[in-house]
Amino acid sequence: MIRHLLRIVWNRRRANALIALELLLSFLVLAAVVTMAVYLLDNYRQPLGFVYEDVWSVRIAMNVIDAPGGGALPENAPARRAERLNTLMGLLRDMPEVVSVSPVNDAPYSQSSWESEVDVGGRRYTFSANRAGDQFAATMRLTVTRGRWFDASDDGAAWEPVVVNERLARELFGGQDPVGRTIQPDPPKDATEPAASAMRVVGVISDYRKAGEFSPQSNWLFYRTSLGPSTRVFGLPRYFVVRAKPGTQAAFEARLVERLNTSAPDMSFRARPLVLARATMLRGDLPVLAAYALVAAFLLAMVVLGLTGVLWLTVTQRTREIGLRRAKGATIRDIRHQVLGEVLVIATAAVAAGIVIVAQFPLLDVVATISTGVYAAGLVISVACIYLLSIACAWAPSRLATSLPPAEALRYE
């Protein structure tokens, strides 16, 4: 039966190759969109790692004048700036609505990112980095799964205290308890570069998916911000995050900014609730996805109609052949199965070629953040969709093929 189908398909190879090409292209379009959808849904299911409700982020622009030839003027020395920021934080903490405040280099749902890497034992670890104060875990309600968040006991430590997320902890230390372990970076290959200092893991957090629900999981490493005389310029925060009591309104935000502006008229402050920042971020992502999905849906609708038309015409042209088969005793079922079977053979050829093409992506690791599991799920769904689509297209033509009585079909012109 199958060999027979293959022969029939092969005999009309030129027309069938075009249909196969169309199905292959549809498969590629489907695979791209479905894989993206699976990827985003998979991301969406992962825990965010923080609680964004009732939190405001305040962007601080310090407008610092550089000394001629670079560097800061004495009045703008990092320690002096740190002191001013401490004063401002105190002002915020005094507000009755405020639960806690922390300085941080990069607030959740901001557009910027800080990617870093460290070589340990000849292996390179890449991670997203951030720098935050002692109150950050409480303010953002991070889930500390092992050890602790930064606190005053980290002052004056001989090492750089860091907190990592579970993903990075697993990558660095495997199954062992990461708390108290030292990350000792390899000495730089270029001797003129300064050696990176040793880090000690004081705690592990579940996650911190700063870019929101649809962003991929990644490795995270937090350095500690402590605003004091020893603060260096890169240790200065760019944001405050402020947790307010539940139910706090926008009027609070106006008073908060007013307070900061009055105290530091030379700086600029932008406060916004993370709820709003999150909505803005989603508004940026979703229309693009919707546009892709819409275009893909339209392409597939076009393919369904087009293929139905092509198969319809093919069946019409083969009316006499079908009549002959009927005359020789083939049942209606046999004929319908033949029409469907031919289409499925063509679809299988297209899907096989498509899988070979799509498989290159995970094999060559083209998009590193997409896991093989997501690719596989996307592929399975796409294959199923293509077969469904082929059957849907062949359905009406297969009925048409058996609508004429054999005697009529035989003398059909």
Add this chain to the structure above:
Amino acid sequence: MLKNYLLLAWRVLLRRRFFTAISLFGISLTLVVLMVATALLDHTFAPMAPEVRQDRTLVIFNGTLVGPHSTWRDGAGFQLIDRYARNLSNVERVAMISFPEDVFSYPGGTRVQSSLRRSDAEYWRILDFEFLEGGPFADQDVRNGSRVAVINAATRDRFFGAAPAVGRWIDADGQRFRVVGVVANVSASRPVSTGDIFVPYTTAKTDAYKTRLLGGFMGILLGRSPADLPGIKAEFASRVASAPMPDKDYEHLYAPAETYFESVAADTFGQRNDDTTRAERLWIAIVGAALLFLLLPTVNLVNLNVSRIMERASEIGVRKAFGASTGTLVTQFIVENVMLTLLGGAIGFVLSAVALKAITAAELIEHARLAINGRVFLYGLGLSLVFGLLSGVYPAWRMARLNPVAALKGVGR
């Protein structure tokens, strides 16, 4: 002759209405996608009020400092424009404006977000803003650092309802400005002219910006004629090339004076040099993307066309028997197909207008008023022709190669 072809084509279209409808569905929606994309590109890059002198305008969007270990890319700085962009030959005017910055105001306790830009007075002479009320701020305002502002219509609505705004005060970024003019809204896709609140750059909270080679501003150069632009580019590039480095970490400064299209090309294809082929490469990429998208619709239409040829085998047989050459038949079929795609294009134009209206109404791009203008119409017409030719050539070739004897019998192969 052509009239005959068209008449024949019309008859063929009417003969099998179902298949004609399937073809037209695919063609028109394909062209809708392409025309909407074209309208979006046109809206982003083509001359449009207030950027009416775009053909002789160059913009210094950003600069890149490159050193052996680090690269620093940022907006153009005050120093870059003030030191190197003034007194270029054949440049009529030089203006500078800061990159848009989100600021929040709290009129009556509610939050209003605006994008604030700080500019000089020349800005208003290079760009042709439509003033709904009042006028721009003057050179003297910029010299004195007057707290005056030009706002757009949307901002007027947010702060004052629809009431006249000139002479009233608005708070932004902790500063208070007197409104001197109200301009029409400009789409957020135009980085040079979009903005909600425009104020003199001298009102910045500190003079920090004056010390910066990079960061914060874009410079706008108005040439005397379009033909002067290459010379201006070269002269500015040579000045930038000999600029002293601000820091020993860097060895080269790249800061091209360019069009927005060239700037996007640089973002796409690498910013570290002054490669002039980038804009062409972006063009090729856009055309390539359009062709890639056309692939599936083309195969779909080719499939349908090839199937429909077989229906007309006896007609072709007769024409061949009476001496029609291959060329004649190919031409006839291509004319038929182009006519079909133009018909689909006409439907596509109507649907595109509806789609663009919907995108405008949804405010996907703030203040964008998308529409089909003359340019977009011509591109759409061109796209329809290309699509018609692409999808007509192979079926026409198949049709012309039919064996006349077999074709006369209506066998088709």
